[in-house]
Amino acid sequence: MQHQQQLQHQDNRRPAARSETPRLLLVDDEPRLRNSLRDLLRCIPLDVHCAGSGREAIALLQQHRFDLALLDLGLPDMSGHQIMDQIRAHGQDPEIIVVSGNTDIDSAIGALQRGAFDYVRKPYEPDDLLQKVQNALEKRRLARENRQIRTRLANSERMYRYLVDASPDLIYMLDHQGRFSYVNERAEAMLGFKSSELLGRHFLDFIHEDDLDRAQFTFNERRRGPRAARNVELRVKCGESKSMSNHAVRDGYLTISLNATGLYSQKSPDGRPETYLGTYGVARDVSERKRAEERVAYHAYYDTLTDLPNRVLFNDRLSLAIIQATRNTKQLAVMFIDLDRFKTVNDTLGHIKGDEMLREVSARLKSCVRKGDTLARLGGDEFALFLPDIRARRDAEVIARKILDELRRPFVLDEQEFYISCSIGIAHFPEDGATPDSLLRHADIAMYHIKSQGKNGFTHFALDMQSTTGHLLTMEADLRRAFERGEFEMFYQPQYDVATLSMVGCEALIRWHHPSKGLMTAGEFIPYAEEAGLIERLCQWALRQVCLDLKAWHVHDLRDFRVAVNISPKYLERDGFVDEILDNVSAFGIAPETLELEITENICIKNVSDTISKLQQLADSGLRIAIDDFGTRYSSLNYLHRLPFHTIKIDQSFVHDVNESTLRAPVITAIISIARGLGLNVIAEGVETPAQMQFLEKLGCREMQGYFFSTPVPKGEIATRLATHHAPFNGEGHPAQRLSDSPRTT
Known part of the structure; x- marks a missing residue:
């Protein structure tokens, strides 16, 4: 009873049970003693195998592996020492307890030299023998766990070394x-x-x-x-x-x-x-990432074509110059420079040669300015210049005359001479304005005044010139009537997958059938709509019209087909923006994934949390979100992780830098790398030549749009192409039929 209580106490201290019962080899030539030992060991969970001779023991050793052996030294056919030698010869290492009546000290020493765990003389105390058996099994268990720990440690170290080095x-x-x-x-x-x-x-x-x-x-x-x-x-x-x-x-x-x-x-x-x-x-x-961020950030503040500061950087520098001029009681002048007859050159020789002329114009303008002046390209053929720290109006006139003289010299394009001029409006701080916006606006008004007087000259702003703003009021009135008369029409520019040469989507582009000016592109009237506060109404009309056309096209296979519609930042800021979008989708019964909303990246830095919330609701409802004009403005790359974008659009200003002679476009490479890293789709717009298409495809951009593929077409043409299985592209684009679409307009 005492030894059973001891074993029970030891069992309570042991860890979780092994998956296998320990196997014990009991070797003794006396059957009565074997049975007695077997009965004694029943209180311990053991798989006991008995042998009455050395030969039986050797046979069992050949069949099984043992954890423990109780071995008598005096056997009829061989000694216990010989059996221990056979155990080692068979590659087994059980714990061995010798149970023998031999009192010879040499027998005990021989057993211990052969690795016996303990030596028990007959007759023995049962509790003492059970304790020794338990100790041997515990040693066995600890040794096994120690080996497992060492093995796991060695494996862990090898894995650690591999992970660290790899x-x-x-x-x-x-x-x-x-x-x-x-x-x-x-x-x-x-x-x-x-x-x-x-x-x-x-x-x-x-x-x-x-x-x-x-x-x-x-x-x-x-x-x-x-x-x-x-x-x-x-x-x-x-x-x-x-x-x-x-x-x-x-x-x-x-x-x-x-x-x-x-x-x-x-x-x-x-x-x-x-x-x-x-x-x-x-x-x-992070060198590649830093280089990509520098490229994107650089092009957020600089014009990609001329490397001049853009409007954002110009306004930043002008704001600082105004602060300094105010502090030091100084004057400064702002010039608005617009090229005369540039459209004729652009239409005659094409966009690529027009860009070449703009680069040459920029170089000539830079040669006319002083150190410390800031020259910027605002877009198209419009430039701005501010002159800090001038003493009188005549200082600005000296620079203006130098610019006029420099641009009068002929430009040689395709071995042919072309002549252009420019009109310059000048506004002065502080008398003509105290903010960058007011100075630039008044310089712009002065520039339009000189254009109305015959172009190729300069003039200073005067209050009576503001009558020219009457044109803005006229356009506003015409726009309001256009809604009532139904003068707007939606055109669509197809988007192609160059790998399959099939149409996968299109971009919605609004047109205005003006009663006196004819068909006007978005770039010609969107600024007036924004100025008049009509841009939200125009976005609502465009969204409803796109949904209506999608419903009409529903008879065709619209799987993997989408229509992109540009959304104004002001419309996105509207409180009911999300509900209006989803209500249109529901009312017309269109699949949400066929509608893609395009937003410009400058939205990303205005009220970030509100923008994320609204766009996430739309994305969760199945609509696709695209970021337009990526790289032309500044937005933190961190926001791309937080905003639910599906598509990045490469702005056409970057694509235009790619031509047959200089296939270099590091910004495009950076944008495609960013899109690929974020798992986003990427579309290039403004593709006009086979070289541009091939270059973009080589970089990994599959989807493209531009006049090489198709001009914007009425909705009926899109329906026809959908009816012919998305109208595979046959390589016969229409680059000559270029229209002045602005990628930032609806």
């Missing part, structure tokens, strides 16, 4: 002095240095001199846990290893994003403080 990131450790104590194998591919070249070197030896202060601050902070340094960007030196895979190295340096965590010893039992041991960190190469 990581796409550089993983390192620094000692408490800031010297490399460990670097994974990624170092050579990323930095061009072998691990051995970095070990023992101080990390500051590899940091760009302009980033030394930030690097020292990051490492000296020694933060850990949630306060550890995160996403610190540093420029690091590169080696010259041929194994280096990075091609974004600039001036011998690349940019990394770094996470650094301080390493400390555990707090000692006697209360001594933790000791700083060094730093653990992970570095990721």
Whole structure:
């Protein structure tokens, strides 16, 4: 009873039961003693196998593997020592307890030398024997668990080594002095240095001199846990290893994003403080991302065609100049420059040659301005210039005359001379306005005044020139009547998948049948609609018309077909915007996925949370969202992760840079890479030549639109193409039938 209580107490302390019952070999030539031992061991869960001789024991060893053996030394056919030798010869390693009546000390020593766990002399105390059996099994269990732990540890270490060395990131450790104590194998591919070249070197030896202060601050902070340094960007030196895979190295340096965590010893039992041991960190190469962000950011502030500042940067600089002029009681002048007869050149020679002339015009204008002046291209053939720190109006007149004289010289295009001129309006601070908008608007009015007087000249703004704004009032009245008279019509420009040469969608483009001006494109009247506050009404009309046309086309196969309609920022800001969209979809019974809403990227930085909420509701309802004119304005790439976009549209201004002679378009490459990284569809607009199509297709852009494929056509033409299985493209585009559609209009 006592030994049963002991075993029960030991069972309570044992861990979870093994998946197999321990197997015991009982070898004794006395049947009575074997049976007695077997009965004694019933209180322990064992799979007991008995043998009365050495031969029987050897036979059982050949059939099974044993965890424990109770072995008598005095057997009729062989000694217990011989059986122990046979056990080892068979590659088994059970725990062996010798149970023998032999009192010879040499027998006991021989058994122990052969690895016996214990030696019990007959007669024995049952409780003592049971305790020894239990101890042997416990030792066996602990040894097995220890082997498993060592195996798991070895496997874990191998896996850790593999993960660390195969990581796409550089993983390192620094000692408490800031010297490399460990670097994974990624170092050579990323930095061009072998691990051995970095070990023992101080990390500051590899940091760009302009980033030394930030690097020292990051490492000296020694933060850990949630306060550890995160996403610190540093420029690091590169080696010259041929194994280096990075091609974004600039001036011998690349940019990394770094996470650094301080390493400390555990707090000692006697209360001594933790000791700083060094730093653990992970570095990721972000050079390509930084280059792409720089490209996108650059083109947010600069004109892609001329490399001049765009309207955004011009206004920023003008705002600063106004502040400085106010503080110093100085004057400044703003010029609005519009080219005369440029449309004739553009229509005669085409868009590519027109762009060539604009680049030459920009170069000539830059040669006329002073250091400190800002020249910008506002769009099309419109330029703006402001002159800070002038003393009198005649200072601006000197620059204006230089510009007129410079542009009078002939331009040579296709070995033919062309002549253009320009009209210049001038507004002065502070008498003509105190804000960038008012100065630019008044310079614009002065420019229109000189155009009405015969062009090719300049004039200063005067209050009586504002009568020209009467034209705006006339256009506003005409627009309001256009709604009542039903003068708007929706045209559609097909979008093609160049891999299948089939139409996969189209973009809705609004037209106005003006009673006296004829058919007007969106770019010709949208500005007036925005000025008159009619843009929301126009968006509502366009959305309803697109839904109506989609319903009419429903008889055709519209799977994988979509119609994109541009949405004004003001319309998106409307409180009932989401409900109006969904009500139209429901009322006309169209599939939500066939409707794609295009928004311009500048929406992304206005009321971000509201924009995300509205667009997410529409996306959850099945509608597609596209970002238009990507790269022409500034918006953080971080918002692309948060906004539910499906498509990025490459602006036509980037596509126009691609031609037969210079197939270089780094911004397009960056945009396609960003879209691919975010899992978004990408469409290029403004494709006009086979070279542009082939170049874009090579970069991975499959979907395109432009005059190479088709001009905008009435809805009836789209229905005809849908009836012919989405009208496969036959390569016969219509580049000569170009219309001045603005990609930012409905």
